[in-house]
Amino acid sequence: xxxxxxxxxxxxxxxxxxxxxxxxxxxxxxxxxxxxxxxxxxxxxxxxxxxxxxxxxxxxxxxxxxxxxxxxxxxxxxxxxxxxxxxxxxxxxxxxxxxxxxxxxxxxxxxxxxxxxxxxxxxxxxxxxxxxxxxxxxxxxxxxxxxxxxxxxxxxxxxxxxxxxxxxxxxxxxxxxxxxxxxxxxxxxxxxxxxxxxxxxxxxxxxxxxxxxxxxxxxxxxxxxxxxxxxxxxxxxxxxxxxxxxxxxxxxxxxxxxxxxxxxxxxxxxxxxxxxxxxxxxxxxx
Amino acid sequence: xxxxxxxxxxxxxxxxxxxxxxxxxxxxxxxxxxxxxxxxxxxxxxxxxxxxxxxxxxxxxxxxxxxxxxxxxxxxxxxxxxxxxxxxxxxxxxxxxxxxxxxxxxxxxxxxxxxxxxxxxxxxxxxxxxxxxxxxxxxxxxxxxxxxxxxxxxxxxxxxxxxxxxxxxxxxxxxxxxxxxxxxxxxxxxxxxxxxxxxxxxxxxxxxxxxxxxxxxxxxxxxxxxxxxxxxxxxxxxxxxxxxxxxxxxxxxxxxxxxxxx
Numbered sequence: 122x123x124x125x126x127x128x129x130x131x132x133x134x135x136x137x138x139x140x141x142x143x144x145x146x147x148x149x150x151x152x153x154x155x156x157x158x159x160x161x162x163x164x165x166x167x168x169x170x171x172x173x174x175x176x177x178x179x180x181x182x183x184x185x186x187x188x189x190x191x192x193x194x195x196x197x198x199x200x201x202x203x204x205x206x207x208x209x210x211x212x213x214x215x216x217x218x219x220x221x222x223x224x225x226x227x228x229x230x231x232x233x234x235x236x237x238x239x240x241x242x243x244x245x246x247x248x249x250x251x252x253x254x255x256x257x258x259x260x261x262x263x264x265x266x267x268x269x270x271x272x273x274x275x276x277x278x279x280x281x282x283x284x285x286x287x288x289x290x291x292x293x294x295x296x297x298x299x300x301x302x303x304x305x306x307x308x309x310x311x312x313x314x315x316x317x318x319x320x321x322x323x324x325x326x327x328x329x330x331x332x333x334x335x336x337x338x339x340x341x342x343x344x345x346x347x348x349x350x351x352x353x354x355x356x357x358x359x360x361x362x363x364x365x366x367x368x369x370x371x372x373x374x375x376x377x378x379x380x381x382x383x384x385x386x387x388x389x390x391x392x393x394x395x396x397x398x399x400x401x402x403x404x405x406x407x
Numbered sequence: 408x409x410x411x412x413x414x415x416x417x418x419x420x421x422x423x424x425x426x427x428x429x430x431x432x433x434x435x436x437x438x439x440x441x442x443x444x445x446x447x448x449x450x451x452x453x454x455x456x457x458x459x460x461x462x463x464x465x466x467x468x469x470x471x472x473x474x475x476x477x478x479x480x481x482x483x484x485x486x487x488x489x490x491x492x493x494x495x496x497x498x499x500x501x502x503x504x505x506x507x508x509x510x511x512x513x514x515x516x517x518x519x520x521x522x523x524x525x526x527x528x529x530x531x532x533x534x535x536x537x538x539x540x541x542x543x544x545x546x547x548x549x550x551x552x553x554x555x556x557x558x559x560x561x562x563x564x565x566x567x568x569x570x571x572x573x574x575x576x577x578x579x580x581x582x583x584x585x586x587x588x589x590x591x592x593x594x595x596x597x598x599x600x601x602x603x604x605x606x607x608x609x610x611x612x613x614x615x616x617x618x619x620x621x622x623x624x625x626x627x628x629x630x631x632x633x634x635x636x637x638x639x640x641x642x643x644x645x646x647x648x649x650x651x652x653x654x655x656x657x658x659x660x661x662x663x664x665x666x667x668x669x
Contacts, residue, residue: 304496307466308554312510312561313486322513326500403499406543 187373192380195373204374205365207357213381215357219275219350220343223282227290227339232332234287235294240324248291256288260349273354281350286339293335297328330397330404337393344386359385409477411435411463411488411565411597416472418458418623426470428455428623433463433616435597437564443597445634447612449605449663455623456601457569463599464490464567476564486510489558493570495550497542503529503553504538510561528556531593532586548579552586559594566591568600572607581643584610588637605659609633609652610643617662627662631655 169189175181176188183191200209207215234252237244260281267284271277301324309323351360359382366374397404413433419426437443448456461467462474465484474481476488484490489510497506504525505512511521522538529535532552542550551571558566571587572580584607591598591611602608608615615629633646633655646652 302494302496304492304494305498307464307484308490308492308496308557309509310466310484311464311486311488311490311567312513312557314513318513322509323498326498329500401500403541403543406499 184370184372187376191373192377196377196381199362199374199377204362204371205356207362209362209381212357212359212362213385215355215361216347216351216359217385219279219282219358220340220347222279223286223343224336224340226279226283227286227343228336230283231287231290231335231339232294235291235332235335236298236320236324236328238291238295239298239328240320245295252288252291255284256292260285260346261352264349264352268353277353278350278355282343282346285346286343289338289342290332290335293338294328294332297331297335298324300331301327330401333393333397333401337390337397340389340393341386344382344389347382408439409437409564409597410475411437411599412473412475413459413462413469414473414475416459416462416469416474418455418462418467419470426622427453427458428462430472431455431459431618431623431625432472433459433599435463435565435599437595437597440595442592442595442638443565445591445598445600445611445613447608447615448599448601448618449603449608449615449659450618450623450626451620451663451667453620453623454618455620456618458623459618460490460567460569460599460601463565464488466490486561487563488565488567489561489563490567490569491551491554491558491571493573495542495554497550497553497557499542501542502538503534503540503542503545506542506553507556507560509557524560525556528560529553531559531590532556546579547575548583551575551583555586555590559590559596563596565597565599566594568598570601570603573603580604580607585637585643587611588634591634592638605656605663606647609655609659610637610647615659617659619665626665629655629659629662 172186173189176183176186176191187195196209203209203211234244234248238248238252239245263284264281267277267280271280305323305327306319309319314322347358348360348363351358352364355361359378363375363378363382366372366378411434413431415430415432416428417426417430418428433446435444435446448459450456458467462469463481465474465481465488481488498509501509504522507525507528508516508521511524516524526535526538529538532555534549534552534556537545537549537553542553545553551574554571555566568587572583575583588611598611600611609631611634612629612631613634615631616625617627617629618624619626633652636646637643
């Protein structure tokens with residue numbers, strides 16, 4: 122089930138009342154739906170105004186809170202001239218590359234692991250405790266160990282992110298596999314499908330909506346691990362940029378970096394929802 | 408003549424105190440020319456109808472007795488016995504045509520060949536122009552037709568229908584009954600069907616087996632001929648209005664509720 126496929130009572134008319142509706146299910150005029158977004162927009166504007174006011178009235182020292190204008194100016198400067206030897210675009214691409222390499226690794230490992238958990242008791246016995254062990258550990262806790270084992274190069278950084286992504290991918294795949302309708306599998310078997318064909322042609326496509334949800338969660342988890350991954354011996358990346366700026370108390374770059382990370386996370390979420398709509402148009406419609 | 412035979416089959420599910428079915432025998436024949444048997448299982452809930460169908464499908468292993476096709480024991484599901492379920496169990500990531508062609512794809516039939524065959528079968532179930540439709544764009548009746556066409560694509564000797572019309576509205580049901588009779592004639596298969604519909608059983612079956620629960624056993628067997636009259640050209644509504652049909656319906660209803668505490 123994808124939440125995006127849900128729309129607020131498609132057939133409902135504004136003045137419709139069937140006499141059975143409880144108050145909270147009564148169709149509301151369309152205005153009410155729009156105003157939730159309006160409230161969000163107003164909230165953001167108010168916060169921006171408060172930020173501008175606080176900064177221009179010098180309520181807080183610019184060292185702690187640079188003004189929005191200063192952050193924007195810094196954005197333009199870093200985008201053009203760079204910060205710590207790389208432009209904003211180069212930092213962003215370095216981070217995106219790490220996150221996507223980690224995502225590929227997490228898919229290559231996590232989907233088969235999830236499949237094994239979902240279809241075989243032995244698979245569940247082997248991998249379930251491992252994932253449950255791995256899942257709650259914060260990346261900063263295993264980062265030192267990974268550096269001891271794999272050094273300070275690029276593979277270590279990707280690995281830190283990939284570990285954070287593994288559990289959501291594997292567990293969502295397993296949930297999707299376990300949710301496959303029994304009848305669908307039986308129908309395929311009675312049409313002559315072998316065990317491998319059932320997995321390839323029925324179980325994987327059935328689990329695809331759930332797998333994509335897992336990827337969405339994993340991208341969020343991986344992106345939020347970025348700063349930890351770029352903590353040691355990075356020369357590029359948004360996380361590295363923020364840390365370098367923090368060490369020199371360049372607060373406007375810190376704030377700008379945080380905003381860029383947030384905006385990219387938002388964009389990734391948006392893109393993967395689009396991908397979901399294209400790849401699994403049947404989700405929520407069965 | 409090929410036979411799907413259940414010989415004194417018992418079914419006992421793990422963790423259940425009593426067996427679901429005890430020593431039930433069925434024989435579904437499929438003639439090599441012309442139509443085969445159309446055996447319909449009816450009975451109250453819990454009488455083991457679906458368990459028996461699953462044994463025939465090879466999805467449930469009998470606790471006792473033997474299930475065979477043409478003398479060979481049934482060891483698992485196979486495309487000689489295609490199953491159609493109550494909830495169509497179609498694949499929503501495929502179009503209607505691709506669903507029908509599924510069995511052929513498993514066998515490695517080339518893409519254009521299987522598309523052609525799928526379109527033939529879709530026309531047979533009167534969905535000739537729905538090949539490109541997605542499953543969620545189809546009504547319940549249309550989905551069930553796609554399910555039937557998909558089963559026939561496997562070129563089974565026997566069709567196993569588990570309440571195929573159970574989820575449909577009454578009017579669609581009426582229309583699907585004649586579709587089933589037409590398919591049965593066209594595909595030359597033996598049919599084993601489970602249903603709750605008494606009228607449906609009488610219209611379709613060549614033989615009706617009435618089961619009763621506790622554990623599931625056969626209480627009566629009726630040979631019927633109303634389906635053959637439809638095949639001979641008599642309109643379905645005239646058959647259903649025939650006093651002989653009305654009497655048979657009363658008799659069958661009595662048989663189903665026989666022995667039930669009132």
